[in-house]
Amino acid sequence: MVKVDEFSNSGLLHVQAANWMREKVYSHEWAPDEQIPTEHELMDILQMSRGTVRRAIQALVDENLLTQIRGKGTFVTKTVFTHPTGSTLISFAESLKSQGVDFSTKVVLHEVVPADKLIAAKLFVPVGTPTLKMNRVRSVDGKPILYIESLINLSLFPGLENVNFDTETLFATIERMFGKKIGHSNARYAARVAGERARYLDVPEQSPVLHLEQQIFLTDNSSAEWSNVWLSANNYVVGTVLQRV
Amino acid sequence: MVKVDEFSNSGLLHVQAANWMREKVYSHEWAPDEQIPTEHELMDILQMSRGTVRRAIQALVDENLLTQIRGKGTFVTKTVFTHPTGSTLISFAESLKSQGVDFSTKVVLHEVVPADKLIAAKLFVPVGTPTLKMNRVRSVDGKPILYIESLINLSLFPGLENVNFDTETLFATIERMFGKKIGHSNARYAARVAGERARYLDVPEQSPVLHLEQQIFLTDNSSAEWSNVWLSANNYVVGTVLQRV
Structure with a gap:
Protein backbone atom coordinates (compact mmCIF):
# COMPACT_ATOMS: atom_id res chain seq x y z
CA MET A 1 0.00 0.00 0.00
CA THR A 77 6.45 3.56 -23.66
CA LYS A 78 9.94 3.49 -25.04
CA THR A 79 10.93 6.58 -27.00
CA VAL A 80 11.62 5.39 -30.48
CA PHE A 81 13.04 8.29 -32.42
CA THR A 82 15.78 10.69 -31.60
CA HIS A 83 16.43 13.78 -33.65
CA PRO A 84 20.01 14.95 -33.23
CA THR A 85 20.69 18.62 -32.78
CA GLY A 86 23.81 20.33 -31.50
CA SER A 87 25.99 18.86 -34.19
CA THR A 88 25.06 19.55 -37.80
CA LEU A 89 21.80 20.51 -39.43
CA ILE A 90 19.88 17.54 -40.78
CA SER A 91 16.19 17.28 -41.55
CA PHE A 92 13.74 15.03 -39.72
CA ALA A 93 13.51 12.91 -42.87
CA GLU A 94 17.29 12.51 -42.84
CA SER A 95 17.45 11.65 -39.13
CA LEU A 96 14.71 9.03 -39.53
CA LYS A 97 16.52 7.53 -42.52
CA SER A 98 19.83 7.49 -40.63
CA GLN A 99 18.07 5.50 -37.88
CA GLY A 100 16.84 3.06 -40.52
CA VAL A 101 13.22 4.05 -39.96
CA ASP A 102 10.73 3.83 -42.81
CA PHE A 103 8.25 6.66 -42.86
CA SER A 104 5.42 7.88 -45.02
CA THR A 105 4.45 11.47 -45.68
CA LYS A 106 1.03 12.89 -46.42
CA VAL A 107 0.59 16.43 -47.71
CA VAL A 108 -2.57 17.76 -46.02
CA LEU A 109 -2.34 21.36 -47.24
CA HIS A 110 -0.60 22.67 -50.36
CA GLU A 111 -1.22 26.14 -51.72
CA VAL A 112 0.72 29.01 -53.23
CA VAL A 113 0.08 32.22 -51.30
CA PRO A 114 1.57 35.71 -51.46
CA ALA A 115 3.55 36.48 -48.28
CA ASP A 116 1.50 38.49 -45.80
CA LYS A 117 3.21 40.71 -43.20
CA LEU A 118 3.98 37.85 -40.83
CA ILE A 119 5.33 35.47 -43.47
CA ALA A 120 7.36 38.30 -45.03
CA ALA A 121 8.95 39.08 -41.66
CA LYS A 122 9.71 35.41 -40.90
CA LEU A 123 11.13 34.74 -44.39
CA PHE A 124 12.87 38.14 -44.76
CA VAL A 125 11.13 38.73 -48.11
CA PRO A 126 8.90 41.57 -49.39
CA VAL A 127 5.17 41.32 -48.72
CA GLY A 128 3.55 39.63 -51.72
CA THR A 129 6.47 37.30 -52.48
CA PRO A 130 5.06 33.95 -53.68
CA THR A 131 5.38 31.26 -51.02
CA LEU A 132 4.35 27.64 -50.84
CA LYS A 133 2.24 26.96 -47.77
CA MET A 134 2.48 23.24 -47.18
CA ASN A 135 1.49 21.11 -44.21
CA ARG A 136 2.67 17.51 -43.98
CA VAL A 137 2.02 14.62 -41.62
CA ARG A 138 4.87 12.14 -41.30
CA SER A 139 4.00 8.67 -39.99
CA VAL A 140 5.88 5.55 -38.99
CA ASP A 141 4.01 2.24 -39.08
CA GLY A 142 0.83 4.18 -39.79
CA LYS A 143 1.21 6.24 -36.61
CA PRO A 144 1.67 10.01 -37.06
CA ILE A 145 4.77 11.29 -35.26
CA LEU A 146 5.45 14.68 -36.86
CA TYR A 147 3.23 17.45 -38.17
CA ILE A 148 5.20 19.93 -40.28
CA GLU A 149 3.83 23.35 -41.30
CA SER A 150 6.14 24.90 -43.91
CA LEU A 151 6.26 28.23 -45.67
CA ILE A 152 8.75 28.06 -48.51
CA ASN A 153 10.19 31.06 -50.35
CA LEU A 154 9.23 30.25 -53.96
CA SER A 155 11.27 33.15 -55.36
CA LEU A 156 14.33 30.97 -54.69
CA PHE A 157 12.76 27.78 -56.07
CA PRO A 158 10.42 28.56 -58.97
CA GLY A 159 8.43 25.43 -59.84
CA LEU A 160 8.94 23.77 -56.44
CA GLU A 161 5.16 23.93 -56.02
CA ASN A 162 4.88 21.21 -58.71
CA VAL A 163 6.99 18.68 -56.77
CA ASN A 164 5.07 15.81 -55.17
CA PHE A 165 6.01 16.02 -51.49
CA ASP A 166 4.10 12.86 -50.64
CA THR A 167 7.17 11.11 -52.05
CA GLU A 168 9.94 13.75 -52.13
CA THR A 169 11.57 15.40 -49.11
CA LEU A 170 12.20 19.12 -48.95
CA PHE A 171 15.95 19.23 -48.28
CA ALA A 172 16.67 16.66 -51.02
CA THR A 173 14.47 18.61 -53.45
CA ILE A 174 16.21 21.91 -52.69
CA GLU A 175 19.69 20.41 -52.91
CA ARG A 176 19.32 17.88 -55.73
CA MET A 177 16.59 19.31 -57.98
CA PHE A 178 17.36 23.00 -57.49
CA GLY A 179 21.11 22.71 -56.90
CA LYS A 180 20.97 25.09 -53.92
CA LYS A 181 23.02 24.59 -50.76
CA ILE A 182 21.34 24.64 -47.36
CA GLY A 183 23.50 26.64 -44.97
CA HIS A 184 22.16 26.90 -41.45
CA SER A 185 19.05 26.89 -39.33
CA ASN A 186 17.79 28.95 -36.46
CA ALA A 187 15.49 26.96 -34.21
CA ARG A 188 13.55 27.26 -30.97
CA TYR A 189 12.04 24.41 -28.99
CA ALA A 190 9.16 24.70 -26.55
CA ALA A 191 6.61 22.45 -24.84
CA ARG A 192 3.01 23.18 -25.83
CA VAL A 193 -0.51 21.83 -25.60
CA ALA A 194 -1.44 20.09 -28.87
CA GLY A 195 -4.79 21.86 -29.30
CA GLU A 196 -5.97 21.88 -32.92
CA ARG A 197 -2.84 20.04 -34.08
CA ALA A 198 -4.00 17.04 -32.07
CA ARG A 199 -6.07 15.82 -34.99
CA TYR A 200 -2.98 15.45 -37.19
CA LEU A 201 -0.94 13.69 -34.51
CA ASP A 202 -3.84 11.51 -33.43
CA VAL A 203 -3.50 12.49 -29.77
CA PRO A 204 -5.95 14.11 -27.32
CA GLU A 205 -6.16 17.92 -27.60
CA GLN A 206 -4.69 18.42 -24.13
CA SER A 207 -1.57 16.34 -24.88
CA PRO A 208 1.84 17.96 -24.53
CA VAL A 209 3.74 18.28 -27.78
CA LEU A 210 7.22 19.47 -28.58
CA HIS A 211 7.06 22.55 -30.81
CA LEU A 212 10.00 23.47 -33.01
CA GLU A 213 9.97 26.79 -34.86
CA GLN A 214 12.69 26.83 -37.45
CA GLN A 215 14.10 29.15 -40.11
CA ILE A 216 16.26 27.56 -42.80
CA PHE A 217 18.83 29.59 -44.70
CA LEU A 218 20.89 28.79 -47.80
CA THR A 219 24.69 29.17 -47.76
CA ASP A 220 24.27 32.65 -49.29
CA ASN A 221 22.09 33.51 -46.24
CA SER A 222 18.92 33.81 -48.31
CA SER A 223 15.91 32.53 -46.43
CA ALA A 224 14.47 29.28 -47.80
CA GLU A 225 11.86 28.10 -45.30
CA TRP A 226 10.03 29.01 -42.13
CA SER A 227 8.55 25.96 -40.48
CA ASN A 228 6.64 25.01 -37.37
CA VAL A 229 7.07 21.36 -36.48
CA TRP A 230 4.92 19.60 -33.87
CA LEU A 231 6.34 16.39 -32.40
CA SER A 232 4.18 13.83 -30.69
CA ALA A 233 5.18 13.77 -27.00
CA ASN A 234 7.41 10.99 -25.74
CA ASN A 235 7.42 9.41 -29.19
CA TYR A 236 10.05 11.79 -30.29
CA VAL A 237 12.88 13.33 -28.37
CA VAL A 238 15.50 15.75 -29.55
CA GLY A 239 18.98 14.66 -28.59
CA THR A 240 22.12 16.72 -28.46
CA VAL A 241 25.80 16.31 -27.67
CA LEU A 242 27.53 19.57 -26.75
CA GLN A 243 31.15 20.40 -26.13
CA ARG A 244 32.28 22.89 -23.51
CA VAL A 245 34.04 25.74 -25.45
CA MET B 1 -18.50 36.32 -35.79
CA THR B 77 2.87 35.91 -23.22
CA LYS B 78 6.26 36.79 -24.58
CA THR B 79 8.90 34.13 -24.07
CA VAL B 80 11.54 35.71 -21.92
CA PHE B 81 14.42 33.30 -21.73
CA THR B 82 16.27 31.42 -24.38
CA HIS B 83 18.74 28.69 -23.59
CA PRO B 84 21.20 28.23 -26.45
CA THR B 85 22.10 24.75 -27.53
CA GLY B 86 23.73 23.63 -30.73
CA SER B 87 26.84 25.67 -30.14
CA THR B 88 28.77 25.09 -26.93
CA LEU B 89 27.80 23.64 -23.59
CA ILE B 90 26.77 26.27 -21.08
CA SER B 91 24.65 25.86 -17.98
CA PHE B 92 21.24 27.42 -17.44
CA ALA B 93 22.82 29.69 -14.83
CA GLU B 94 25.36 30.82 -17.40
CA SER B 95 22.77 31.39 -20.13
CA LEU B 96 20.60 33.44 -17.76
CA LYS B 97 23.62 35.51 -16.70
CA SER B 98 24.65 36.06 -20.33
CA GLN B 99 21.14 37.43 -20.97
CA GLY B 100 21.60 39.78 -18.04
CA VAL B 101 18.87 38.06 -16.04
CA ASP B 102 19.02 38.02 -12.25
CA PHE B 103 17.86 34.75 -10.75
CA SER B 104 17.60 33.18 -7.33
CA THR B 105 18.07 29.53 -6.48
CA LYS B 106 16.45 27.52 -3.71
CA VAL B 107 17.74 24.09 -2.78
CA VAL B 108 14.63 22.03 -1.95
CA LEU B 109 16.34 18.63 -1.51
CA HIS B 110 19.95 17.96 -0.53
CA GLU B 111 21.13 14.54 0.60
CA VAL B 112 24.11 12.25 0.14
CA VAL B 113 22.96 8.84 -1.09
CA PRO B 114 24.82 5.72 -2.27
CA ALA B 115 24.21 5.14 -6.00
CA ASP B 116 21.46 2.57 -6.57
CA LYS B 117 21.33 0.54 -9.79
CA LEU B 118 19.66 3.29 -11.80
CA ILE B 119 21.96 6.10 -10.61
CA ALA B 120 25.01 3.86 -11.10
CA ALA B 121 23.98 3.16 -14.69
CA LYS B 122 23.27 6.82 -15.45
CA LEU B 123 26.53 8.04 -13.86
CA PHE B 124 28.68 5.09 -15.04
CA VAL B 125 29.86 4.42 -11.48
CA PRO B 126 29.75 1.29 -9.26
CA VAL B 127 26.61 0.75 -7.17
CA GLY B 128 27.19 2.31 -3.74
CA THR B 129 29.27 5.25 -5.00
CA PRO B 130 28.46 8.33 -2.90
CA THR B 131 26.32 10.80 -4.82
CA LEU B 132 24.75 14.13 -3.96
CA LYS B 133 21.04 14.12 -4.69
CA MET B 134 20.07 17.76 -4.99
CA ASN B 135 16.90 19.42 -6.29
CA ARG B 136 16.86 23.14 -7.00
CA VAL B 137 14.23 25.66 -8.03
CA ARG B 138 15.51 28.61 -10.01
CA SER B 139 13.33 31.72 -10.08
CA VAL B 140 13.35 35.06 -11.85
CA ASP B 141 11.44 37.94 -10.24
CA GLY B 142 10.08 35.46 -7.70
CA LYS B 143 8.58 33.28 -10.45
CA PRO B 144 9.96 29.72 -10.73
CA ILE B 145 11.15 28.94 -14.26
CA LEU B 146 13.39 25.88 -13.82
CA TYR B 147 13.28 22.83 -11.59
CA ILE B 148 16.59 20.98 -11.60
CA GLU B 149 17.02 17.46 -10.19
CA SER B 150 20.72 16.62 -10.00
CA LEU B 151 22.67 13.52 -9.08
CA ILE B 152 26.33 14.40 -8.71
CA ASN B 153 29.20 11.92 -8.59
CA LEU B 154 30.85 12.79 -5.24
CA SER B 155 33.80 10.47 -5.86
CA LEU B 156 35.06 13.17 -8.25
CA PHE B 157 34.27 16.07 -5.93
CA PRO B 158 34.75 15.08 -2.27
CA GLY B 159 33.34 17.80 -0.04
CA LEU B 160 31.05 19.27 -2.71
CA GLU B 161 28.14 18.33 -0.46
CA ASN B 162 29.23 21.14 1.89
CA VAL B 163 28.88 23.87 -0.74
CA ASN B 164 25.86 26.16 -0.37
CA PHE B 165 24.06 25.85 -3.70
CA ASP B 166 21.51 28.49 -2.76
CA THR B 167 24.28 30.93 -3.69
CA GLU B 168 26.81 28.92 -5.73
CA THR B 169 26.21 27.39 -9.17
CA LEU B 170 27.28 23.85 -10.01
CA PHE B 171 29.48 24.45 -13.07
CA ALA B 172 31.35 27.31 -11.38
CA THR B 173 31.86 25.15 -8.26
CA ILE B 174 33.21 22.22 -10.27
CA GLU B 175 35.50 24.39 -12.37
CA ARG B 176 36.67 27.01 -9.86
CA MET B 177 36.58 25.26 -6.49
CA PHE B 178 37.53 21.78 -7.66
CA GLY B 179 39.70 22.77 -10.64
CA LYS B 180 38.04 20.16 -12.89
CA LYS B 181 37.21 20.82 -16.53
CA ILE B 182 33.72 20.16 -17.87
CA GLY B 183 33.99 18.44 -21.23
CA HIS B 184 30.71 17.65 -22.89
CA SER B 185 27.05 16.86 -22.31
CA ASN B 186 24.61 14.37 -23.68
CA ALA B 187 21.07 15.67 -23.59
CA ARG B 188 17.56 14.75 -24.64
CA TYR B 189 14.57 17.06 -24.81
CA ALA B 190 10.94 16.02 -24.64
CA ALA B 191 7.53 17.58 -23.97
CA ARG B 192 5.81 16.23 -20.85
CA VAL B 193 2.92 16.85 -18.51
CA ALA B 194 4.15 18.62 -15.35
CA GLY B 195 2.43 16.27 -12.89
CA GLU B 196 4.08 16.30 -9.45
CA ARG B 197 6.71 18.80 -10.61
CA ALA B 198 3.93 21.36 -11.05
CA ARG B 199 4.25 22.35 -7.41
CA TYR B 200 7.84 23.51 -7.88
CA LEU B 201 7.11 25.41 -11.10
CA ASP B 202 3.90 26.89 -9.71
CA VAL B 203 1.82 25.72 -12.69
CA PRO B 204 -1.26 23.46 -12.91
CA GLU B 205 -0.47 19.72 -12.88
CA GLN B 206 -1.70 19.24 -16.45
CA SER B 207 0.59 21.96 -17.86
CA PRO B 208 3.06 21.01 -20.56
CA VAL B 209 6.70 21.33 -19.53
CA LEU B 210 9.93 20.92 -21.44
CA HIS B 211 11.95 18.05 -19.94
CA LEU B 212 15.70 17.91 -20.43
CA GLU B 213 17.59 14.81 -19.34
CA GLN B 214 21.30 15.52 -19.32
CA GLN B 215 24.56 13.75 -18.54
CA ILE B 216 27.61 15.95 -17.94
CA PHE B 217 31.12 14.63 -18.48
CA LEU B 218 34.53 16.06 -17.57
CA THR B 219 37.23 16.45 -20.23
CA ASP B 220 38.69 13.07 -19.12
CA ASN B 221 35.23 11.55 -19.89
CA SER B 222 34.49 10.79 -16.27
CA SER B 223 30.83 11.29 -15.46
CA ALA B 224 30.09 14.27 -13.22
CA GLU B 225 26.33 14.73 -13.16
CA TRP B 226 23.05 13.22 -14.28
CA SER B 227 20.28 15.78 -14.22
CA ASN B 228 16.63 16.08 -15.09
CA VAL B 229 15.59 19.66 -15.74
CA TRP B 230 11.96 20.76 -16.03
CA LEU B 231 11.30 24.04 -17.80
CA SER B 232 8.10 25.98 -17.38
CA ALA B 233 6.29 25.96 -20.74
CA ASN B 234 6.44 29.02 -22.94
CA ASN B 235 8.49 30.82 -20.31
CA TYR B 236 11.58 29.12 -21.49
CA VAL B 237 12.56 28.01 -24.93
CA VAL B 238 15.67 26.27 -26.08
CA GLY B 239 17.24 27.94 -29.07
CA THR B 240 19.76 26.54 -31.47
CA VAL B 241 21.72 27.61 -34.53
CA LEU B 242 22.95 24.70 -36.63
CA GLN B 243 25.24 24.56 -39.64
CA ARG B 244 24.74 22.12 -42.52
CA VAL B 245 27.86 19.85 -42.56
Missing part, protein backbone atom coordinates in the same frame (compact mmCIF):
# COMPACT_ATOMS: atom_id res chain seq x y z
CA VAL A 2 1.04 3.53 -0.74
CA LYS A 3 1.81 5.97 2.02
CA VAL A 4 -0.54 8.92 2.05
CA ASP A 5 2.28 11.45 1.75
CA GLU A 6 3.27 9.98 -1.60
CA PHE A 7 0.09 11.49 -2.96
CA SER A 8 -0.17 15.04 -4.20
CA ASN A 9 -2.81 17.40 -2.94
CA SER A 10 -5.11 16.92 -5.91
CA GLY A 11 -8.51 15.98 -4.68
CA LEU A 12 -9.64 13.61 -7.42
CA LEU A 13 -8.65 9.99 -6.87
CA HIS A 14 -7.95 9.23 -10.53
CA VAL A 15 -5.70 12.32 -10.72
CA GLN A 16 -3.84 11.12 -7.61
CA ALA A 17 -3.45 7.69 -9.17
CA ALA A 18 -2.23 9.21 -12.46
CA ASN A 19 0.27 11.41 -10.60
CA TRP A 20 1.56 8.41 -8.65
CA MET A 21 2.04 6.35 -11.83
CA ARG A 22 3.52 9.28 -13.77
CA GLU A 23 6.06 9.65 -10.98
CA LYS A 24 7.05 5.97 -11.37
CA VAL A 25 7.76 6.64 -15.04
CA TYR A 26 9.50 10.03 -14.62
CA SER A 27 11.69 8.60 -11.83
CA HIS A 28 12.60 5.60 -14.02
CA GLU A 29 11.36 3.28 -11.25
CA TRP A 30 9.19 1.88 -14.02
CA ALA A 31 11.71 1.64 -16.86
CA PRO A 32 11.02 1.98 -20.61
CA ASP A 33 9.59 -1.20 -22.16
CA GLU A 34 8.89 -2.62 -18.68
CA GLN A 35 5.46 -4.08 -17.92
CA ILE A 36 3.66 -2.20 -15.16
CA PRO A 37 1.60 -3.94 -12.45
CA THR A 38 -1.79 -5.32 -13.52
CA GLU A 39 -5.02 -3.48 -12.83
CA HIS A 40 -5.66 -5.83 -9.90
CA GLU A 41 -2.22 -5.21 -8.44
CA LEU A 42 -2.66 -1.45 -8.85
CA MET A 43 -6.08 -1.65 -7.16
CA ASP A 44 -4.32 -3.37 -4.24
CA ILE A 45 -1.34 -1.02 -4.13
CA LEU A 46 -3.40 2.16 -4.39
CA GLN A 47 -6.49 0.90 -2.57
CA MET A 48 -8.61 2.29 -5.37
CA SER A 49 -11.41 0.96 -7.54
CA ARG A 50 -10.95 -0.60 -10.95
CA GLY A 51 -12.66 2.38 -12.59
CA THR A 52 -10.28 4.84 -10.94
CA VAL A 53 -7.20 2.80 -11.86
CA ARG A 54 -8.39 2.44 -15.46
CA ARG A 55 -9.03 6.16 -15.76
CA ALA A 56 -5.51 6.93 -14.48
CA ILE A 57 -3.94 4.42 -16.87
CA GLN A 58 -5.90 5.97 -19.75
CA ALA A 59 -4.57 9.44 -18.83
CA LEU A 60 -1.01 8.14 -19.07
CA VAL A 61 -1.76 6.31 -22.32
CA ASP A 62 -3.04 9.66 -23.64
CA GLU A 63 0.26 11.26 -22.62
CA ASN A 64 2.02 8.40 -24.40
CA LEU A 65 3.85 7.43 -21.22
CA LEU A 66 2.16 4.02 -21.19
CA THR A 67 1.26 1.69 -24.06
CA GLN A 68 -1.38 -1.01 -23.84
CA ILE A 69 -0.84 -4.17 -25.81
CA ARG A 70 -3.95 -6.32 -26.15
CA GLY A 71 -3.62 -9.64 -24.37
CA LYS A 72 -0.21 -8.73 -22.98
CA GLY A 73 -0.65 -5.84 -20.56
CA THR A 74 0.47 -2.26 -20.08
CA PHE A 75 4.06 -1.19 -20.71
CA VAL A 76 6.14 1.94 -20.23
CA VAL B 2 -16.58 33.11 -36.22
CA LYS B 3 -17.45 30.67 -38.96
CA VAL B 4 -18.53 27.30 -37.62
CA ASP B 5 -15.82 25.43 -39.54
CA GLU B 6 -13.13 27.34 -37.63
CA PHE B 7 -14.13 25.32 -34.60
CA SER B 8 -12.78 21.90 -33.78
CA ASN B 9 -15.03 18.96 -33.08
CA SER B 10 -14.72 19.20 -29.31
CA GLY B 11 -18.18 19.37 -27.85
CA LEU B 12 -17.58 21.65 -24.89
CA LEU B 13 -17.95 25.35 -25.67
CA HIS B 14 -15.12 26.50 -23.41
CA VAL B 15 -12.81 23.96 -25.06
CA GLN B 16 -13.84 25.25 -28.49
CA ALA B 17 -13.18 28.81 -27.34
CA ALA B 18 -9.78 27.84 -25.91
CA ASN B 19 -8.86 26.02 -29.13
CA TRP B 20 -9.86 29.04 -31.19
CA MET B 21 -7.77 31.39 -29.04
CA ARG B 22 -4.81 28.98 -28.87
CA GLU B 23 -4.86 28.91 -32.66
CA LYS B 24 -4.62 32.71 -32.75
CA VAL B 25 -1.46 32.50 -30.63
CA TYR B 26 0.13 29.49 -32.39
CA SER B 27 -0.51 31.10 -35.79
CA HIS B 28 1.05 34.39 -34.56
CA GLU B 29 -2.17 36.19 -35.56
CA TRP B 30 -2.09 37.36 -31.96
CA ALA B 31 1.57 38.30 -31.58
CA PRO B 32 3.70 38.13 -28.40
CA ASP B 33 3.13 41.09 -26.06
CA GLU B 34 -0.03 42.06 -28.00
CA GLN B 35 -3.23 42.73 -26.10
CA ILE B 36 -6.02 40.34 -27.04
CA PRO B 37 -9.66 41.43 -27.48
CA THR B 38 -11.59 42.20 -24.29
CA GLU B 39 -14.00 39.70 -22.71
CA HIS B 40 -16.89 41.63 -24.24
CA GLU B 41 -15.33 41.59 -27.69
CA LEU B 42 -14.63 37.86 -27.40
CA MET B 43 -18.22 37.25 -26.28
CA ASP B 44 -19.33 39.06 -29.46
CA ILE B 45 -16.84 37.34 -31.76
CA LEU B 46 -17.48 33.84 -30.41
CA GLN B 47 -21.15 34.35 -29.54
CA MET B 48 -20.46 32.75 -26.17
CA SER B 49 -21.22 33.70 -22.57
CA ARG B 50 -18.87 35.58 -20.29
CA GLY B 51 -18.36 32.45 -18.16
CA THR B 52 -17.34 30.40 -21.18
CA VAL B 53 -14.95 33.06 -22.45
CA ARG B 54 -13.40 33.45 -18.99
CA ARG B 55 -12.90 29.71 -18.63
CA ALA B 56 -11.17 29.56 -22.02
CA ILE B 57 -8.91 32.50 -21.15
CA GLN B 58 -8.02 30.83 -17.83
CA ALA B 59 -7.03 27.64 -19.69
CA LEU B 60 -4.61 29.61 -21.84
CA VAL B 61 -3.29 31.50 -18.83
CA ASP B 62 -2.62 28.08 -17.24
CA GLU B 63 -0.69 27.08 -20.38
CA ASN B 64 1.20 30.36 -20.04
CA LEU B 65 0.15 31.43 -23.52
CA LEU B 66 -1.74 34.43 -22.11
CA THR B 67 -0.87 36.75 -19.24
CA GLN B 68 -3.43 38.84 -17.38
CA ILE B 69 -2.33 42.21 -16.05
CA ARG B 70 -4.72 43.71 -13.55
CA GLY B 71 -6.36 46.88 -14.79
CA LYS B 72 -4.70 46.55 -18.19
CA GLY B 73 -6.08 43.46 -19.88
CA THR B 74 -4.93 40.15 -21.27
CA PHE B 75 -1.76 39.85 -23.35
CA VAL B 76 -0.01 37.17 -25.37
